[in-house]
Amino acid sequence: MIFLLPVYAIILIINVPGLIKRKEWRELIAFFVFYTIAFVLGLMYVLDITIPSPMKGLNCLISDLLGLKYPKY
Amino acid sequence: MTKTLTFKVIMCLLVPLLLSGCLGGGTEINDLEIVVGMGVDKDKDTGKILLTAQIVREGEIGSNSGNGGGQNAKAFWNVTATGDTIFDAIREMTHKTGNRLFVSHNHVVIYGYNIAEEGLQEHIDFFLRSHEMRPTAFILIAECDVSAVLDAKPETEELPAMNIAKLLKSHGYTSHFIEVNLKDFISCLMSPTTSPVAPIVEVTPGEESEDIYISGMAIFKNDKMVGKLNKEETRGLLWVKGKIKSGVLLVPSPGKQGKIALEILEAKTKVTPKMENGKIVMDVNIKVDTSLAEQATIENMTTLPGFEKMQKIQEEVIKHEIMAAFEKSKELKADIFGFGEMLHKKYSSKWNAIKDNWDDIYPDIVLNIDVKAEIKKADLLVKAPVPG
Amino acid sequence: MTNIEKGRISGPQLLFLVSGFVQGSVMLIDFAVGMAEKQTWMVILAGLLVSIPFVISYAALAKRFPGMNVIQINDIIYGRILGKLLSIYYIFFLFITLSFNIRDVGELYTIFLMPNTPFIFFLAVFTATCAYAVSRGIEVLARISYLFVITGIFVSISTTILLVDKMDFSNFLPLFELPFIRIFQGIHIMVSIPFGETIVFLMIIGYTNKDGNVIKNTLSGLLLGAFSLFIVAVRNTAVLGITQTIWTAPSFQSTRLIDIGTVLTRMDFLVGIAQTVLIFFKCCLFFYALLLAVSEILGLKSYMPLVLPLAGIEVIIAATVFQSPLDHAEITQNAGIIYSLPLMLVIPPLTLLIAKIRRLPESKGGKVT
Numbered sequence: 001m002i003f004l005l006p007v008y009a010i011i012l013i014i015n016v017p018g019l020i021k022r023k024e025w026r027e028l029i030a031f032f033v034f035y036t037i038a039f040v041l042g043l044m045y046v047l048d049i050t051i052p053s054p055m056k057g058l059n060c061l062i063s064d065l066l067g068l069k070y071p072k073y
Numbered sequence: 074m075t076k077t078l079t080f081k082v083i084m085c086l087l088v089p090l091l092l093s094g095c096l097g098g099g100t101e102i103n104d105l106e107i108v109v110g111m112g113v114d115k116d117k118d119t120g121k122i123l124l125t126a127q128i129v130r131e132g133e134i135g136s137n138s139g140n141g142g143g144q145n146a147k148a149f150w151n152v153t154a155t156g157d158t159i160f161d162a163i164r165e166m167t168h169k170t171g172n173r174l175f176v177s178h179n180h181v182v183i184y185g186y187n188i189a190e191e192g193l194q195e196h197i198d199f200f201l202r203s204h205e206m207r208p209t210a211f212i213l214i215a216e217c218d219v220s221a222v223l224d225a226k227p228e229t230e231e232l233p234a235m236n237i238a239k240l241l242k243s244h245g246y247t248s249h250f251i252e253v254n255l256k257d258f259i260s261c262l263m264s265p266t267t268s269p270v271a272p273i274v275e276v277t278p279g280e281e282s283e284d285i286y287i288s289g290m291a292i293f294k295n296d297k298m299v300g301k302l303n304k305e306e307t308r309g310l311l312w313v314k315g316k317i318k319s320g321v322l323l324v325p326s327p328g329k330q331g332k333i334a335l336e337i338l339e340a341k342t343k344v345t346p347k348m349e350n351g352k353i354v355m356d357v358n359i360k361v362d363t364s365l366a367e368q369a370t371i372e373n374m375t376t377l378p379g380f381e382k383m384q385k386i387q388e389e390v391i392k393h394e395i396m397a398a399f400e401k402s403k404e405l406k407a408d409i410f411g412f413g414e415m416l417h418k419k420y421s422s423k424w425n426a427i428k429d430n431w432d433d434i435y436p437d438i439v440l441n442i443d444v445k446a447e448i449k450k451a452d453l454l455v456k457a458p459v460p461g
Numbered sequence: 462m463t464n465i466e467k468g469r470i471s472g473p474q475l476l477f478l479v480s481g482f483v484q485g486s487v488m489l490i491d492f493a494v495g496m497a498e499k500q501t502w503m504v505i506l507a508g509l510l511v512s513i514p515f516v517i518s519y520a521a522l523a524k525r526f527p528g529m530n531v532i533q534i535n536d537i538i539y540g541r542i543l544g545k546l547l548s549i550y551y552i553f554f555l556f557i558t559l560s561f562n563i564r565d566v567g568e569l570y571t572i573f574l575m576p577n578t579p580f581i582f583f584l585a586v587f588t589a590t591c592a593y594a595v596s597r598g599i600e601v602l603a604r605i606s607y608l609f610v611i612t613g614i615f616v617s618i619s620t621t622i623l624l625v626d627k628m629d630f631s632n633f634l635p636l637f638e639l640p641f642i643r644i645f646q647g648i649h650i651m652v653s654i655p656f657g658e659t660i661v662f663l664m665i666i667g668y669t670n671k672d673g674n675v676i677k678n679t680l681s682g683l684l685l686g687a688f689s690l691f692i693v694a695v696r697n698t699a700v701l702g703i704t705q706t707i708w709t710a711p712s713f714q715s716t717r718l719i720d721i722g723t724v725l726t727r728m729d730f731l732v733g734i735a736q737t738v739l740i741f742f743k744c745c746l747f748f749y750a751l752l753l754a755v756s757e758i759l760g761l762k763s764y765m766p767l768v769l770p771l772a773g774i775e776v777i778i779a780a781t782v783f784q785s786p787l788d789h790a791e792i793t794q795n796a797g798i799i800y801s802l803p804l805m806l807v808i809p810p811l812t813l814l815i816a817k818i819r820r821l822p823e824s825k826g827g828k829v830t
Contacts, residue, residue, distance in 0.1 A: 003585075011769040019766055030759050031766040038773030045581075051781040054557060055792055062796040069795040070646045201707070204573050207717050207727075256704060256718065263703050421635035 004042050011035065105175035106166075107131075109149070110234025112219030113159065113196055114185035121155045122188075122196065124162035125220050126174055127234045128152060148231040151223050159199040177205040180238040182212050182255070183274065185219045189291060189298035194262070197296075200255055208256040211241050214291045214298060216275035225276050225283040233285070237274065240287055245318030248311050248337070249304040250287050262296060266413025266431045268402070269293045270310070273301060292407050300405045302398060309398030312391060313357055313410050315342035322363060324390055327382040331370030335363040335387060338449060346415045348423060352439060355412055359391065359444045365451040371459055375451045388444040395442055403436040412438060465756050465763055466530075466599055470665075472673035474603035476682040478746065479662060481606045483686025484613040485743030486655035488565055488736050490694050491710045492790055497647035498706055499633055501694040504644060508651025509687045513680070516659055518810040520679040523666035525816055531663035532757040537822065538815050545758065547808060551660070552754050554801055556775075558658065559747040561793065563588055563779040566740050568786045573713060574733055581780045588779075591741065592772040595749045596765060599668060602745055609742045610685070616735035617689050620728060621696040623719045628699035646794065653798035655690060656683065657805035658743075664750040709786070712736070748772075 012035070019028045044051050063069040112125040128150045152169050156162030163174055182200055184193060200206050215222045223233050230236040241252040250272045261269035270290045276283045290302040290310070302310060311317050317340040324333050345356040365383070368374050374383060402409045413431055417424045427434055470478070490501065497504045526534050531551065535544035567583040594602065662679065669675055693712060697705055700715040708714045716729045752771060756764035783789040816822075 008773070011773070015766050015769065024762060024766075026759070027761050027763070027766045030756075030761055031770060034767055034770035034774065038770045038777070041774055041777040045777050045780065051777065053782045054778070055561075055782050055797070058800055059792045059796040062799050069799075071642065208714055209718055209720055209726075256701070256714075259707075260702055260704050263707070418631055418634035421638055424635075 004046050008035075008039055008042065104172050106152075106170050106172045108174050108176045108179050109232050110181045110183070110223055110237065111176070111179055112183040112185070112215070112223050113188055114215075114219040115187045115191070116155050119155060121157055122159060122162050123153060123155050123219075124159060124166070125151055125153045125223055126163075126166060127223050127232065128170065128174070129178075129232065147226060149233065151220060153220065159196055160203075163199075175205065176203065177207070179206060179210050179234075181234050181241075182210055183215050183219050183222055183237075184212070184271075185215050186291075186298065189214045189293070192296045193293070193298075194296040197255075197259070197262075201259065206255075209254050211238060211252055211254050212258050212271050213237065213241075213253075213274045213287075214271050216273055216288070221276050221283070222274055222285065225285050227285065237285060240285060241272065246320070247304075248308055248317045248320035250290055250307055251311060251316055261293075261411075264411075264414055265428055266408050266417075267411045268405075268407035268409045269296075270302070270409050292402070292405055292409055294405065294407050299407065300401065302401060302409075305394050306398040306401050309394035309396070310409055312340065312359060312395050313342060313344060313398070315340070317342075321366070322387055322390055324383060324386045326368070326370040326372065326374070327379075327386060331368070333365070333370065333374060333383060334367040335383065335448065336366040338362040338364055344410075344412075344415060346412065346419055348416065348420055353412075353416065353434065353437070354439045354441060355415075357395070357440060357442045359442070361387070361391065361444065361446045362449050363387065363446060364449055368457060371457065373457045373459070375455050375457070380448045384446045384448055387446040387448075391444045391446070392442050396440070399440055406432045406435055408435055465753060465761070466668055468598045468600035469668055469670055470599060470603040470673075471670050472675070472678045474606060475666065475669050475673060475675065476678040476685070477606035477610045478603055478665065479659060479679050479682025480685040480689075481610045481613065481739065481742045482659065482661065482746050483655050483683060484610065484689045485562075485739040485741075486658070487613070487617075487690060487693055487712070487739060488569065488710070489650075489654050490690055490697070491708075491712050492793075493647055493650055494694075494697065494705050494711055495790075496643050496650070496794070498639060499698050499702075500637070500639055500644060501647070501698060502633075502691060503636075504647035504651055505687065505691050505694055507644075507648045508656060509683075511648065511652050512656035513683070515806055515810065516656065516679060516683050517676060518813050519660055519663055520666060520676040522809055522813045522816070523663055524675045525813070526667065526822055527669075527671070528667055530665075530667045530753060530757060531660075532754050534663075534812065534816075538812050538819075548754065548758050550804055550808075551663075552751065552758065554804055555661065555747055555751040555754060557778075557782070558801075559744060559751060560775055560779040560782050561789070561797075562740055562744050562747060563591075563775060564783065564789065566737060566744075567779065568789070569710075569733070569736060569740075572709060572786070573729075581776070584776045584779050587741065587744070588772045588776045591744050591748050592768050594745050595752060596768050599665060599749060602742075602749060606742065609738055613735050613739050614685075614689055616731050617692045617696075620716050620719065620731065621692055623721060623728070624696060624700050624715060627718055628696070629702060630699055632698055632702035649798055650794060653801055653805060654793075655686070657801065659683065660805055660809065661746055661750045663809065664753050665746070748775075 015031055016028070019031060041051060106128045108126045108128055110127040114123040114125070116123040130148055130150055152166050154162045154165040154169065156165045166174055184196070188196060200210070201208070222237075225233055227233060227236040230239060244251050253269075253271045258269050258271060261267045270292055272287050273289050273291050274285060274287050277286045289304060290307045291298045292300040292302060308317070308320065317337060320337045322335040322337060324335060326333050339362045341360045343358045345358075347354045347356065365374060373379065398409070408431065412435070413428065417428070490505075493504065494501055522534065526537070532548045535547045538544065539547060563584055566587050567580050570578070570583045571580055659679075666675055666679065697711040697715050700718060701708070701711055705711050712732050713729045716732045717727070719728045720726050748771075752764040752767055755767060755771070761767075783792065
């Protein structure tokens with residue numbers, strides 16, 4: 001928990017000023033989108049909220065719905 | 074320019090400080106009890122597992138070199154604890170030791186014969202699964218109480234467990250037993266047909282204190298101990314497995330009376346399994362080189378005809394040892410030689426049909442033993458020191 | 462289209478990049494043993510044979526469009542909408558496979574080396590190091606590839622030599638014991654994971670020098686990497702024999718058996734180092750490809766701002782995508798290798814075919830490469 005906030009603050013500090021100074025707006029938007037996702041995920045992890053695993057979803061889709069899997073032995 | 078240089082220098086100094094060591098996982102040596110040997114027994118009263126661990130006392134090692142006052146503080150400490158399973162008992166030990174047991178240096182695992190007769194399967198998982206244990210640890214069966222074995226302070230070594238490991242590694246001198254480590258043991262356990270063997274250790278009363286003595290091998294059927302091999306029979310087993318390094322072959326003198334001692338220099342074994350007409354035949358070819366080490370007779374054996382005679386008798390002796398082992402294994406229906414696996418590797422399709430009946434098929438195996446012995450030298454004497 | 466990546470790598474560097482990448486899957490061999498047992502060596506060889514034509518197609522595709530990466534190529538061949546969709550499939554693959562690999566390293570440390578340290582700590586430190594390495598560009602990765610490949614090969618070969626006296630080659634008999642479906646699954650795993658993941662290089666080969674001999678170097682790298690995996694599989698089967706299947710990581714256990722002169726014992730740390738370093742390299746390449754691909758598809762000028770946020774996302778995903786190593790193994794052996802199959806076996810050769818048919822890219826003088 002105590003790692004979360006400083007680390008994300010540092011990430012912000014390293015990246016944002018340079019982007020604003022160089023007026024790279026597109027990059028700034030992309031940065032903020034991913035940054036927010038990362039922050040939300042980090043928050044969820046720290047607060048013990050279950051994060052949906054993309055692989056579990058894919059696994060359900062392929063193994064259960066489509067039935068493509070190898071037999072167990 | 075200097076700014077980036079100082080930055081780099083600072084990073085070089087900081088990074089090792091921050092990265093080395095571990096967070097919450099680092100343990101000092103003082104917080105660990107280093108275990109060099111473990112014994113598993115059955116507690117007579119409660120029926121639970123009685124675990125004995127031999128822990129090294131730091132500070133004592135090296136300070137008592139040689140026999141500086143034999144009764145001085147022992148360099149080790151045997152702690153016992155009971156538990157329902159081995160891991161349970163290990164953690165129970167912290168009630169007595171205060172520190173966690175560190176089993177990474179564990180050299181021997183000794184099972185008491187009562188546990189061995191009941192079955193080892195239930196008590197071996199921890200030694201394999203624990204990430205600190207090494208598969209090179211030796212496994213032994215004790216004839217008596219395990220704690221007695223671990224208590225017997227040896228004369229030349231400080232720690233009994235290390236002493237036992239040393240004894241096991243010296244099997245080459247007599248080839249009367251062989252070291253079995255955890256990996257070898259479970260290889261046999263996992264095979265559906267092979268019977269594992271393990272050396273038996275006992276404590277014999279010596280002059281001042283007790284001596285550790287490795288007296289033979291225990292035969293297991295699956296995981297239960299069912300029988301023993303004595304020295305001769307063990308040699309027979311090792312002849313077939315090709316694990317003879319050196320040893321003494323005592324042959325009766327072909328002449329008048331007395332015995333002759335031959336030293337085994339090198340032995341090569343080749344076993345060929347054959348399945349013919351529904352009968353299983355094992356061709357065992359052994360090529361042995363020996364040297365005349367001692368003759369306890371008057372007649373001079375260092376002659377060509379003498380050598381020939383001795384070679385013949387030698388071959389008989391070896392065949393006898395092998396047959397003794399084979400008879401014992403047939404009696405117990407235990408495939409200690411690994412013949413089953415040899416057939417498996419050569420005739421895998423036919424193997425699947427017979428492997429379930431292996432217990433019944435095994436005693437019908439025909440063993441063709443062919444030994445070629447050659448005496449290569451007679452050391453320093455060309456004639457026995459007799460008059461005339 | 463100006464390129465985000467300005468660096469260039471040489472032909473031999475490409476070879477070592479590919480080799481180091483393939484070697485990074487050495488831990489995977491340990492997982493495959495549960496399935497292929499004593500036939501792991503032949504599964505590796507068979508997987509290699511199956512993969513060779515596909516890997517050649519990846520290199521040929523990249524060669525056809527020099528200086529471009531696959532996202533750009535997809536746009537040219539498939540048009541803007543379909544091309545972007547395929548690129549998203551590719552990016553998803555990079556994203557999730559990177560999280561699997563980061564998790565692999567975490568599992569390695571948690572099970573064997575430092576079991577008391579919290580799992581996410583390894584993931585975070587490891588990913589941070591990856592992020593740092595990648596932020597320097599492909600040239601740096603190419604330069605260190607020599608070192609990693611040599612370390613990996615050195616450890617594989619030296620541990621094998623030290624274990625020669627404990628090897629029993631009859632452990633390979635009988636040769637064809639297992640039912641074919643298991644062998645097939647084993648081959649599928651080999652094709653998808655060590656060899657198929659080289660589609661990562663579709664983002665990288667484009668930046669090789671002109672006389673880089675792309676196809677030859679990529680293929681040689683693949684063979685060198687596969688050779689290292691092969692040796693490890695043979696060593697483990699010969700030394701451990703029938704017990705091979707019970708261990709979580711046979712490579713560690715077989716190295717623990719080295720016991721020469723009471724001095725050369727406990728060599729498993731060597732294996733730990735080599736595996737960490739190689740997986741690190743693999744993750745760096747994945748991460749680099751991911752960054753470049755995402756930046757390319759969003760039309761950014763540089764991938765630098767995305768390094769840390771993507772690293773953060775990867776760490777959390779790696780920590781939560783599976784519940785335990787068991788989960789990881791089971792899902793990877795089934796759905797994990799199936800979903801990526803079209804991406805590895807169908808799309809690049811198809812792209813190459815379409816490029817050939819439509820004679821793209823048009824080069825000066827109308828001469829088609």
